[in-house]
Amino acid sequence: MRIFKFGGASVKDANGLKNLVKVLEQVGYQDTFLVISAMGKTTNAMEGVVNAYFQDKTLLAAALQDVLDYHLQVLKELFEAPDHPIYKDVQSLVEEAKGFLAWNKSPKYNFVYDQVVSYGELLSTTIVSAYLNEVGIRNSWLDIRNFIKTDNNYRDVDIQWEKTQERVSQGLEKGKLYVSQGFIGSDENNFTTTLGREGSDYTAAILAYCLNAHSVTIWKDVPGVLNADPRYFEESQLLNKISYREAIELAFYGASVIHPKTLQPLQRKENPLYVKSFLHPKDHGTMVGKGEGIDPKIPCFIVKKNQVLMKLSSLDFAFIVEDNISDLFKLLHDYKMKVDMIQNSAISFSVCVDNKFGRLEELLDHLKGKFKVVYHEGVSLYTIRHFDAQSIDSLQNGKEVLLEQRGKETVQIVVK
Structure with missing residues (x-):
């Protein structure tokens, strides 16, 4: 079985779904599992619903209506019959989300987030499945929550691999075309969980691992894995081939094309990963698999924006040694700070973190006692793999460098 993952950009509107059909017609769809993300910016819109629920319930009805209207517009452009059953299906899903918010008693943001935001994927896959059937591409819609089992650490779950393997092995048939959701799973009580932003790639990798899949293809609006994000860097180049190790390094440092968790299960089973353009599906794209390094071997640029750089120094000029560092990392873990870069000297410790969960002020209050x-908030962390002097100069030009760290193959620079 092949696993195809289509992200939100590929199914953002009616034309996107029509193009998805063209891709399947060109590359085939037998014995294929489609992992589909929420349409366009629906995840952001569903986050807005959650925020309205917690902050101002007078905005809740309008936020849900916006989500419904967006999907209804897509339906109008895809289905000629105004009484097509898909309209009722989509309406029912939105009503289901509304019903959850009406009866929910949990005050926990992360729990509510996972229950509500997941409807973006349920909506998109319901529409994609119905449209494929409408144009003669027979498929089976699956609720991935019945297959991917996780713990209940909402918004940041771990996969329960044995249970997931068992359910996937028993629940799927060969030779069919399946349509299902990325990004979501369920815990032992069957509450919905999410795998983290961009988690649909991870879903594809989990399925590939459990199915011993032929390959995974991530369909993007770019020709493949580039050496730099074209939104931030000029003259980006296509990488034809990347080893698992190199891809894991790039993902670890924040390359946006491949989710950091995606590559480990693929490497364990040696499932090849292809990143290809849904606009030019016959093009080769990028292959991630066994081998060494990258082809061509050129500097690769990664940027993480809106980071926080903290420099901690001891109040009494005492050394910052193992005990201090252990305590610091425990605090960073407790306050859910993702560490992207560290550097320490005898009496200071610098760390660049992602304040993903908005708990910086709490952490700072704790740290200032010791x-x-x-x-510095709002800084950018640049990473260059396979750097040279020219690539470093191009980044530093005109910027205030707050911190720099070099290794054999990688340099990281924090700039303001």
């Missing part, structure tokens, strides 16, 4: 703390 350390002198200097911090």
